[in-house]
Amino acid sequence: MRLFSVLFLLITLSIASCDDGDVIVTTFDFEDADLQYCGEPGDYVFYKINNEVSESLSLKLSTSDTLFIEADTTTYNLNGSGNFVNYRRYNGDVTSSYFCSSVPPASPTVDVEYLAEAGTATITTILDLDDNDGVPFVDSDDPLEEGYGDLDGDGIPNYYDFDDDGDNVPTLTELGENPDEPRNSDGEDNVDYLDTDDDNDGILTRNEDADSDLNPLNDVTNAEVGPDYLNPNVANETIVNEYRQHSYSLASNATVVLNDLVLENEAEEIVQETLVMGIIENAATGTITLTPIFSIED
Ligand SMILES: [Ca+2]
Ligand SMILES: [Ca+2]
Ligand SMILES: [Ca+2]
Ligand SMILES: [Ca+2]
Structure with missing residues (x-):
């Protein structure tokens, strides 16, 4: 298995009051809250809940992208309609059904609400791919190591190629009794x-x-x-110029970061230069099956 480290950026917070007489009621204390999400392509919601003071921070994304299955970093512009961020305080505890139910619960109700129509949301997805072939990962490009090299040239690096030499006998079988x-x-x-x-x-x-x-x-x-x-x-000899079907497991982690966020309501605005919403572990998990395309090398 590959281990990944994620650098958590410090949250910077500045509050600009439009009216000197306002009492600032926001705490923005989400550090201990897990980032959660629900939804599907066209309608994603990421949210954090702090029920000590009944507040939430949520990001709505209407992208049609299927998230979490490819290793990439994608930035979405907040536009106030399909993509936006809300900070809310409620008159009671809030649960995930508030964000994820097609019919949201009647209570709690919102006491204070801020909306961000500008800024960006960046999602970075890191994949952990594993062929579970019994050979431990090695951080190497050597085609004879269980790393990024591709010994058989089938387009699948050794670390998630379950038949490393492409001879149609799986590595797990070829290792023998003592790996x-x-x-x-x-x-x-x-x-x-x-x-x-x-x-x-x-x-x-x-x-x-x-x-x-x-x-x-x-x-x-x-x-x-x-x-x-x-x-x-x-x-x-029976010429077989074809590979057998391959499979490997996929698990992804996704980090959500908001940048240049301006949360506004009638009374004040909250500016967040960089706000790390958090990381979703195992955002997607599953097994990928595919048959590599055979190309004759000799
Ligand atoms: Ca390969
Ligand atoms: Ca392998
Ligand atoms: Ca072999
Ligand atoms: Ca032979």
Whole structure:
């Protein structure tokens, strides 16, 4: 697994009162509040609730983007209609249903409200991708390490490629019984999960697949020896220029930062140069399946 560190910026707060007689009632104390969100493309709401003083800070985004599934940083302009920020104080405790229900609850009601129609909201999504193939991540570009290198050239870096050498036998299978000492069947060149001809008989493992079902494990001429791709005495070639389906797990973290925020109501305005709303852990989780496109390299 890759570990990511997130730099939390300090929140700067300045309050400019339009009327010297006003009592400033805002606390803006959201440091201990978790950032939460609900919604879907076209209608997202990010919010923080501090029920010690019954206040909330919320960001509404009407973007049609599907958030949290790609590693990127996207900035949205607050425009007062589809995209805006609210700070509110209520006459009682507020819950997530206030933000996430199609029919918001009748109570609490809003006592004080500020609206930001200008500024930006930036969402930075970081992905954690893992092939769960039994080989620990290594921070390296070396194509023989479980890092950013792409040994088989299928477009999937080794760290989330569950078949690192592209021979259609998954790495987890090729490691053998002791992942600390990966199996090397032919005793030569690379260990099996990094070797495209595991028995060194001159026929690529991928092509020791008599029934062309993209699984060399089930093509067995001599059961006592095992699959043909591990039997140096069987060298039958069936050209298979195709990869099997790959899968990897995805988990994302998303950080939401507001910049140049001007929250206004009739009485005063609150200026926030940079306000880190927070981070949503596991904003998206799931399994990605895809079949890499095969390109002939030899
Ligand atoms: Ca690869
Ligand atoms: Ca891998
Ligand atoms: Ca291999
Ligand atoms: Ca072979």
